[in-house]
Amino acid sequence: MAAGNTYVALASNTLSSAAASVTFSSISGAYTDLVLICNIGASASTSVNFGFNGDTGTNYSTTILTGNGTTAASARTSTASNSTDYIAFYTAGAPSGLTGSMIFNVMNYANTTTNKTILARSGSDSKEIDLVVGLWRSTAAITSIVIGMQTGNFITGSTFTLYGIAAA
Amino acid sequence: MAIAYNFIASSIVGSGGTATVTFSSIAGTYTDLLVKISARTDRASTNDYFSMKFNSNSANYSDRSLYGNGSAATSETGNSTTAAFMFAVPGASNTASAFGNADIYIPNYASANYKSVSSDAVIENNATAAIAGLNANLWSNTAAITSVSFTAIGSFIQYSSFYLYGVLKY
Numbered sequence: 001m002a003a004g005n006t007y008v009a010l011a012s013n014t015l016s017s018a019a020a021s022v023t024f025s026s027i028s029g030a031y032t033d034l035v036l037i038c039n040i041g042a043s044a045s046t047s048v049n050f051g052f053n054g055d056t057g058t059n060y061s062t063t064i065l066t067g068n069g070t071t072a073a074s075a076r077t078s079t080a081s082n083s084t085d086y087i088a089f090y091t092a093g094a095p096s097g098l099t100g101s102m103i104f105n106v107m108n109y110a111n112t113t114t115n116k117t118i119l120a121r122s123g124s125d126s127k128e129i130d131l132v133v134g135l136w137r138s139t140a141a142i143t144s145i146v147i148g149m150q151t152g153n154f155i156t157g158s159t160f161t162l163y164g165i166a167a168a
Numbered sequence: 169m170a171i172a173y174n175f176i177a178s179s180i181v182g183s184g185g186t187a188t189v190t191f192s193s194i195a196g197t198y199t200d201l202l203v204k205i206s207a208r209t210d211r212a213s214t215n216d217y218f219s220m221k222f223n224s225n226s227a228n229y230s231d232r233s234l235y236g237n238g239s240a241a242t243s244e245t246g247n248s249t250t251a252a253f254m255f256a257v258p259g260a261s262n263t264a265s266a267f268g269n270a271d272i273y274i275p276n277y278a279s280a281n282y283k284s285v286s287s288d289a290v291i292e293n294n295a296t297a298a299i300a301g302l303n304a305n306l307w308s309n310t311a312a313i314t315s316v317s318f319t320a321i322g323s324f325i326q327y328s329s330f331y332l333y334g335v336l337k338y
Contacts, residue, residue, distance in 0.1 A: 008172055009336060037275055039276045066234065067233070067241070068232070068243055069232040072236075072241035098276070098282065101275055125232055125304050126230070126306070129234045130234075131288075131302055
C-alpha cells in the first residue's frame with residue numbers, strides 16, 4: 001500500500017501589515033498532531049501567547065526553560081486566564097527584522113477525551129531562547145488557534161504556517 | 169494536494185570520516201528547510217560541537233544557546249561571527265558508538281530577509297556530561313540560501329548522517 005502524505009500544509013499567513021494576532025480557524029480534525037511554524041519580528045519587547053478555540057478561561061498552564069545568552073532560568077505559569085496572558089513565550093522581544101523562529105507542536109489535538117499538550121521551542125539570536133511545555137485543560141477538539149503579542153504587533157512579513165501530521 | 173515534507177538530499181559519512189558535509193544547489197522552491205543530523209566526531213572531547221555556514225559565507229552570524237548537562241542549565245551568546253555555532257555532538261571521549269542528534273529548522277530560507285534558525289540537539293553519554301541544548305541562530309544576510317555546510321573541529325566519523333528536507337506550505 002502506498003504511503004500517504006503524512007505532513008500536510010493546512011494554512012499559511014504572511015502578514016501584509018502589522019498585526020497583533022493571527023488566527024487559524026476551522027481546523028480539520030483529520031490529522032493526528034499539529035505543527036505551527038512561525039518566522040516573526042515584533043514591534044515591542046514583549047511575550048508571544050497562544051490559545052485554543054477562543055477560550056480565555058483559567059485553563060492554561062506552562063513551564064518554560066529559558067536563556068538570554070547569559071543566564072538560564074525556569075518558570076511556571078498556572079491557571080493563566082485572559083486573552084493576553086494564557087501561554088507566554090518570553091522570547092520575541094523587539095528584534096530588528098524577522099529574527100525570531102518558533103515551532104509549536106500540538107499533540108493529539110482532535111481527541112475529545114484528554115486535555116491538550118503543547119511542546120514548543122522558540123528563539124531569537126538577540127533575545128531569548130525558550131523551551132516550553134504547555135497544557136490546555138480542555139477535552140474539546142482544537143478547531144482554532146490564535147497566536148498573538150501581549151503588546152505591540154508582529155511586523156509586516158512575519159509568516160505563520162500550520163501543518164497537520166497524519167498517522168496514516 | 170502538494171507534499172509538504174520533501175526529501176532533498178542526504179550524506180552518510182564513509183570510512184575515514186570527513187571534516188565537512190555540504191548540501192549545495194538547493195532549489196528555492198520550498199518554504200523552509202529542515203536538517204536531521206546523527207553525528208559523532210573524532211576530536212578528543214566528550215561533548216563537541218560543529219559549525220554551520222550558508223552559501224560558503226563566513227560573516228554575519230550570531231547565536232544564543234540554552235543547554236543543560238544534567239545538573240545545571242546555562243545560556244550563552246556566541247562569540248563567533250564567522251559561522252553559526254551548533255550544539256552538540258559527541259566527541260571521541262564519549263561512550264563508544266553514541267551519536268548525537270540534531271534537528272535544525274530554517275524558515276523562509278529563500279527569502280530576501282535575514283535568516284533565522286531554530287535547532288535542538290542532544291548528546292546522551294550513558295555516564296556523565298550529557299547535553300540537551302537549544303540554539304537560536306541568525307545569518308544577517310538577505311541572499312537566498314543555496315548551500316548549507318556543516319564543519320567539525322576534527323572530522324565527523326563514519327556513519328554520521330545528514331538528511332536535508334524541504335518543507336512546502338502549499
